[in-house]
Amino acid sequence: MTTSTILRNGFSAPVHHHRTRFFLVMMRLNLKFLLVCLCFAVFLITFTLWTNCGSDLPFARGLVPKWNHRYDSVDNQLELTEEIDCVINQEYTIGCRREGDEIYLPFSFLSKYFEVYGSLNTVDGAKRFDWSHSYGKVNNPKGIYDPKGIFMYFENYNVEMRDRVKCISAIEGVPISTQWESQGYFYATQIAQFGLSHYSKNLTEPEPRRKVIEDGEKELADWRVPKNSSLSRSYMKDKDTTVVHFSTGKHFDSAIALPMDHVLDLVLSVNLLLRPNSSFMVTLQNRETQKLYNVIYILADLMMSVQDDNIYYGIGQNSTSTWRRLTRDLFVDLQKGLPQYINTEKRRKMRRTELKVVEISFLGNGSFDNLTLSTSEHISHFYDAAEWMIRHQDQSTGGWPIPVRRKLGVGFGELSRGWYSAMSQGHAISLLARAYHHSKGDKRYLKAALDGLKLFRIPSYQGGVLATFLGKYAWYEEYPTTPPSFVLNGFIYSLLGLYDLNSTAPANHSNEAASLFEQGMLSLKKMLLLFDTGSGTSYDLRHFTLGIAPNLARWDYHATHVNQLLLLATIDPNPIISQTAERWKNYMLGKRAQHN
Ligand SMILES: *[C@@H]1O[C@H](CO)[C@@H](O)[C@H](O)[C@H]1NC(C)=O
Numbered sequence: 208m209t210t211s212t213i214l215r216n217g218f219s220a221p222v223h224h225h226r227t228r229f230f231l232v233m234m235r236l237n238l239k240f241l242l243v244c245l246c247f248a249v250f251l252i253t254f255t256l257w258t259n260c261g262s263d264l265p266f267a268r269g270l271v272p273k274w275n276h277r278y279d280s281v282d283n284q285l286e287l288t289e290e291i292d293c294v295i296n297q298e299y300t301i302g303c304r305r306e307g308d309e310i311y312l313p314f315s316f317l318s319k320y321f322e323v324y325g326s327l328n329t330v331d332g333a334k335r336f337d338w339s340h341s342y343g344k345v346n347n348p349k350g351i352y353d354p355k356g357i358f359m360y361f362e363n364y365n366v367e368m369r370d371r372v373k374c375i376s377a378i379e380g381v382p383i384s385t386q387w388e389s390q391g392y393f394y395a396t397q398i399a400q401f402g403l404s405h406y407s408k409n410l411t412e413p414e415p416r417r418k419v420i421e422d423g424e425k426e427l428a429d430w431r432v433p434k435n436s437s438l439s440r441s442y443m444k445d446k447d448t449t450v451v452h453f454s455t456g457k458h459f460d461s462a463i464a465l466p467m468d469h470v471l472d473l474v475l476s477v478n479l480l481l482r483p484n485s486s487f488m489v490t491l492q493n494r495e496t497q498k499l500y501n502v503i504y505i506l507a508d509l510m511m512s513v514q515d516d517n518i519y520y521g522i523g524q525n526s527t528s529t530w531r532r533l534t535r536d537l538f539v540d541l542q543k544g545l546p547q548y549i550n551t552e553k554r555r556k557m558r559r560t561e562l563k564v565v566e567i568s569f570l571g572n573g574s575f576d577n578l579t580l581s582t583s584e585h586i587s588h589f590y591d592a593a594e595w596m597i598r599h600q601d602q603s604t605g606g607w608p609i610p611v612r613r614k615l616g617v618g619f620g621e622l623s624r625g626w627y628s629a630m631s632q633g634h635a636i637s638l639l640a641r642a643y644h645h646s647k648g649d650k651r652y653l654k655a656a657l658d659g660l661k662l663f664r665i666p667s668y669q670g671g672v673l674a675t676f677l678g679k680y681a682w683y684e685e686y687p688t689t690p691p692s693f694v695l696n697g698f699i700y701s702l703l704g705l706y707d708l709n710s711t712a713p714a715n716h717s718n719e720a721a722s723l724f725e726q727g728m729l730s731l732k733k734m735l736l737l738f739d740t741g742s743g744t745s746y747d748l749r750h751f752t753l754g755i756a757p758n759l760a761r762w763d764y765h766a767t768h769v770n771q772l773l774l775l776a777t778i779d780p781n782p783i784i785s786q787t788a789e790r791w792k793n794y795m796l797g798k799r800a801q802h803n
């Protein structure tokens with residue numbers, strides 16, 4: 208049979224087509240445990256069927272592949288093996304095998320029945336089967352959480368490459384989300400994660416390599432200047448620096464261009480002033496296919512537009528004839544433009560190392576300075592995100608409104624456009640607190656972060672993010688639904704924001720963040736175990752507020768819960784946090800709470 212590896216999100220394993228009898232040994236499982244497992248599984252299946260009522264996949268059918276009888280006789284080691292029917296809960300039958308007293312069930316069945324994961328691997332030349340109970344990943348904190356240091360384990364995040372990121376806006380320098388609306392919108396949570404991941408990468412990655420291509424003074428490039436076009440360098444008094452001016456005709460053959468052969472350093476930055484109808488273009492080549500692509504930055508209010516091998520990004524009408532600093536990851540800019548015109552079967556993610564820059568050119572009239580290619584420019588991306596927060600904060604509420612509607616689930620009222628999230632607020636505050644620290648005290652960041660606290664005091668039914676559990680415990684809602692949903696991970700993220708601000712702000716400014724944090728930690732300790740199912744966690748408390756089945760956290764969310772608690776345990780010694788973190792971690796290895 209074919210061992211199809213039943214894998215989910217990020218669980219990587221080679222897929223082997225291995226035509227051997229391949230069974231999973233259900234050995235030494237005592238009857239009791241088996242019963243518990245079965246009961247649990249029946250619950251899970253029922254639950255899955257419930258929530259799947261739209262699909263017409265009867266559970267039993269197609270679950271188990273047919274045995275291929277031919278192989279039994281070929282392989283004489285199977286002599287002692289006998290086929291036997293396994294009747295599952297008296298509901299349906301699958302083919303199993305018996306060897307002496309032992310019964311073997313196919314892993315493809317077990318995998319679906321128990322939602323476990325497995326893969327055939329070769330280790331030191333020997334084949335082996337790896338079974339895992341979950342696909343979540345635990346990140347053990349490396350030390351006591353530092354609000355000025357890396358945020359959680361976000362140095363591992365690559366926000367811009369997520370599928371639900373349409374592209375990085377060249378107007379704002381931050382990602383555009385397509386998570387809940389396909390045309391794209393700015394989502395403060397995602398923008399903050401983008402900034403926090405770059406801040407964290409700056410602290411963990413090796414120093415970037417930077418190559419200044421042209422700065423008008425020390426580094427002068429050998430530009431190709433067509434007839435009737437011109438290039439000159441002159442000193443600008445107001446900026447106290449020498450810049451490059453260019454003037455060309457309207458057609459691309461009149462552009463001033465710099466041919467090059469530059470690999471690896473694919474983050475471009477430039478100070479740029481473009482007169483009307485001018486543009487700036489980078490030509491990239493895939494070193495394997497030799498294919499050429501143009502990434503073109505134009506003066507338009509455009510997210511991204513693709514025509515053949517030309518990918519256009521708008522840097523904004525408002526950038527006309529003003530100096531702008533642009534920092535672009537060319538690999539990301541190209542990659543985001545590719546899927547739309549490469550036919551789907553050949554669509555394949557490109558690797559960074561496959562690309563090289565073969566030309567940079569300017570068309571029209573304008574000036575530029577400090578044209579540089581680097582391996583990374585994390586701090587620029589970080590400040591792009593922080594500046595976005597400053598520009599787009601609602602001055603009266605201190606919130607970052609989310610411009611799309613959101614329905615959390617049946618039974619909850621819909622959140623209408625412009626809703627606020629405690630998670631966005633918290634993430635934005637974590638970002639701004641770090642910007643305040645990194646900029647050595649730029650007050651704009653502090654003020655925006657402090658203003659971001661206002662919504663934490665306003666009840667969700669009045670447009671804020673505050674819910675109260677049983678009239679007693681304050682909870683900051685990731686989704687301020689009616690009735691409250693009490694989503695755990697978003698709440699903890701909001702607590703981290705409060706903690707970060709209290710630790711970063713000057714003493715006389717930090718009281719509000721400190722008291723909101725203390726109030727939230729009290730609720731967390733009282734309510735944490737309401738999320739514990741004995742074998743996993745629930746994502747929210749809808750089973751309580753709506754009186755329906757619990758919304759079990761899938762493994763990556765469960766792992767987030769664990770990672771958040773492990774982090775909180777480094778700053779709060781209360782054993783409820785560390786002990787719960789340990790127990791929840793063990794759920795990921797199949798351990799369960801004891802039964803009576
Ligand atoms: C981190 O940022 C500093 C500027 O704050 C910069 O000098 C340094 O090169 C950056 N390092 C990395 C790895 O990005």
Ligand SMILES: *[C@@H]1O[C@H](CO)[C@@H](O)[C@H](O)[C@H]1NC(C)=O
Pocket residue numbers: 434435
């Ligand atoms: C340059 O400009 C002159 C007059 O402005 C024109 O006659 C000539 O054709 C142009 N040459 C090119 C190569 O565009």
Ligand SMILES: *[C@@H]1O[C@H](CO)[C@@H](O)[C@H](O)[C@H]1NC(C)=O
Pocket residue numbers: 483484
């Ligand atoms: C820019 O181009 C448009 C269309 O080609 C034209 O109508 C407009 O006059 C141009 N503007 C300038 C300032 O050259």
Ligand SMILES: *[C@@H]1O[C@H](CO)[C@@H](O)[C@H](O)[C@H]1NC(C)=O
Pocket residue numbers: 508523524525
């Ligand atoms: C351009 O600037 C004007 C005035 O400052 C502003 O109202 C408008 O929103 C800006 N447009 C964009 C796309 O940023």
Ligand SMILES: *[C@@H]1O[C@H](CO)[C@@H](O)[C@H](O)[C@H]1NC(C)=O
Pocket residue numbers: 454455456457483484485570571572
């Ligand atoms: C650039 O400026 C020159 C002279 O001012 C003008 O003739 C030319 O059309 C401009 N180029 C573009 C693309 O607008």
Ligand SMILES: *[C@@H]1O[C@H](CO)[C@@H](O)[C@H](O)[C@H]1NC(C)=O
Pocket residue numbers: 446448450478530575576577
């Ligand atoms: C180019 O960089 C230098 C050094 O950081 C800076 O002083 C100068 O103002 C920059 N050029 C422009 C046009 O902003």
Ligand SMILES: *[C@@H]1O[C@H](CO)[C@@H](O)[C@H](O)[C@H]1NC(C)=O
Pocket residue numbers: 713715716
């Ligand atoms: C906080 O203290 C600083 C310096 O001690 C002072 O300048 C500032 O006005 C104070 N702010 C508040 C809100 O008390």
Ligand SMILES: *[C@@H]1O[C@H](CO)[C@@H](O)[C@H](O)[C@H]1NC(C)=O
Pocket residue numbers: 709710717721722724725
């Ligand atoms: C807030 O920050 C101050 C100064 O760092 C610290 O003494 C205090 O314990 C913090 N409060 C909380 C609730 O963490």
